[in-house]
Amino acid sequence: MAINLGDNAQEAAWRQEIRDFIKQEAPKELFDTEREEGGLFARMGAVKAWRDKVAAKGWIAPAWPKKYGGADMSVIEQFILNEEFAEQGVPSNVGGFGVMMIGPTLIEHGTEEQKEEHLSRILKGEVLWCQGYSEPGAGSDLAALQTRAVRDGDDYVLNGQKIWTTGAQFSDWMYMLARTDPDAPKHRGITYLLVDMKSPGVTVRPLTTLSGQQTFNEVFFEDVRVPAKNRVGEENRGWYVGTTTLDFERSSIGSAVGIRKQLESLIRQTEKGPATFKNNPQTRLEFADRWIEAEVGKMLSYRVISMQANGLIPNHEASMCKLFTSELQQRIANLSMHLFGMHGNVRNRSSMGYMQAVSSTIAGGTTEIQKGIMATRGLGLPRG
Numbered sequence: 014m015a016i017n018l019g020d021n022a023q024e025a026a027w028r029q030e031i032r033d034f035i036k037q038e039a040p041k042e043l044f045d046t047e048r049e050e051g052g053l054f055a056r057m058g059a060v061k062a063w064r065d066k067v068a069a070k071g072w073i074a075p076a077w078p079k080k081y082g083g084a085d086m087s088v089i090e091q092f093i094l095n096e097e098f099a100e101q102g103v104p105s106n107v108g109g110f111g112v113m114m115i116g117p118t119l120i121e122h123g124t125e126e127q128k129e130e131h132l133s134r135i136l137k138g139e140v141l142w143c144q145g146y147s148e149p150g151a152g153s154d155l156a157a158l159q160t161r162a163v164r165d166g167d168d169y170v171l172n173g174q175k176i177w178t179t180g181a182q183f184s185d186w187m188y189m190l191a192r193t194d195p196d197a198p199k200h201r202g203i204t205y206l207l208v209d210m211k212s213p214g215v216t217v218r219p220l221t222t223l224s225g226q227q228t229f230n231e232v233f234f235e236d237v238r239v240p241a242k243n244r245v246g247e248e249n250r251g252w253y254v255g256t257t258t259l260d261f262e263r264s265s266i267g268s269a270v271g272i273r274k275q276l277e278s279l280i281r282q283t284e285k286g287p288a289t290f291k292n293n294p295q296t297r298l299e300f301a302d303r304w305i306e307a308e309v310g311k312m313l314s315y316r317v318i319s320m321q322a323n324g325l326i327p328n329h330e331a332s333m334c335k336l337f338t339s340e341l342q343q344r345i346a347n348l349s350m351h352l353f354g355m356h357g358n359v360r361n362r363s364s365m366g367y368m369q370a371v372s373s374t375i376a377g378g379t380t381e382i383q384k385g386i387m388a389t390r391g392l393g394l395p396r397g
């Protein structure tokens with residue numbers, strides 16, 4: 014049976030509206046992909062200009078309810094927006110962690126005062142947020158976290174350390190998890206807090222990655238006072254608030270189109286290269302395999318989106334999608350290095366991409382964790 018995965022008339026009109034907007038409004042420097050160093054952070058000026066235009070259109074938080082400044086878009090409309098932004102090569106998640114994760118979490122669990130204070134500032138792009146979950150001894154086993162928050166009058170006093178905190182050096186606020194009851198079972202003694210990064214006692218130390226970039230950090234807390242009004246949800250119930258945020262992180266599928274664009278760019282480079290590259294049967298086969306896999310990745314993300322559109326919560330399906338696309342990113346990075354041969358050792362876009370791809374199977378839940386989810390929840394196998 015043939016299945017039509019194309020747009021209906023209404024979806025096609027919506028896609029065209031997005032395309033026209035990008036054509037008219039996107040700053041040229043956004044497409045300056047030669048300046049790969051530092052990724053988006055290095056093109057902050059152009060990204061900011063673009064973000065202002067997207068915000069003026071009301072598209073910065075498409076899935077938020079209108080009463081909080083969102084566009085009340087359906088899952089499919091939002092997907093088309095993200096897909097088209099990726100297709101045209103402009104950043105789709107310009108609101109960062111603020112729009113993607115803390116905003117929706119506050120809409121669900123925040124007090125009116127917290128929504129009032131933060132939501133409109135997130136929408137206007139006035140504040141940047143970072144995520145303080147991982148610690149040196151708590152990554153996959155996040156509930157093992159040890160950063161302590163002790164109640165003292167109207168404040169919590171925070172001591173401890175976070176690690177791998179993406180963008181902390183640029184962030185104004187952090188949403189984070191801290192232990193408030195060390196005697197309770199580990200999932201039950203955790204509280205979700207919002208921390209002003211300018212508070213006395215917060216120290217941010219950038220970490221240099223394998224590729225020489227500084228995208229993430231260590232963050233230290235030394236007697237940092239956090240007003241109790243900055244607690245989201247109840248004390249010791251932060252795990253449940255925190256997993257809401259993770260659900261938003263894991264359902265943000267947008268990389269499938271990005272992967273195909275990366276492949277297209279590699280094909281263009283190969284076409285410009287010497288005939289030994291273009292005509293090499295091994296290279297051609299590798300390209301064909303990667304292209305098919307990119308299409309498979311797209312279908313897997315369509316599956317996740319169609320589940321969401323039908324009110325279902327993707328679980329092992331999202332893990333499959335994450336696992337497949339992150340490993341594919343690494344295979345494409347490998348292909349790129351093969352093309353350059355010994356020149357791949359020179360610091361260039363290919364070698365940078367190769368090194369960056371290493372983290373794709375760690376960030377947002379490692380490959381082993383995704384496989385565990387697929388085995389237990391997808392295949393119904395017993396826990397090992």
Ligand SMILES: Cc1cc2nc3c(=O)[nH]c(=O)nc-3n(C[C@H](O)[C@H](O)[C@H](O)COP(=O)(O)OP(=O)(O)OC[C@H]3O[C@@H](n4cnc5c(N)ncnc54)[C@H](O)[C@@H]3O)c2cc1C
Binds near residue numbers: 144176
């Ligand atoms: C690019 C990048 C950006 C990140 N940004 C952030 C951020 O902004 N904020 C934040 O809080 N964190 C961030 N992280 C951290 C990320 O969430 C963790 O690195 C990840 O959850 C893995 O934790 P870990 O590094 O402690 O490794 P560990 O959990 O110590 O894992 C080590 C190894 O053991 C395996 N393993 C662990 N448990 C199991 C198990 N139960 N079964 C089988 N194998 C297992 C893992 O798969 C892995 O191979 C980022 C990471 C990366 C790479």
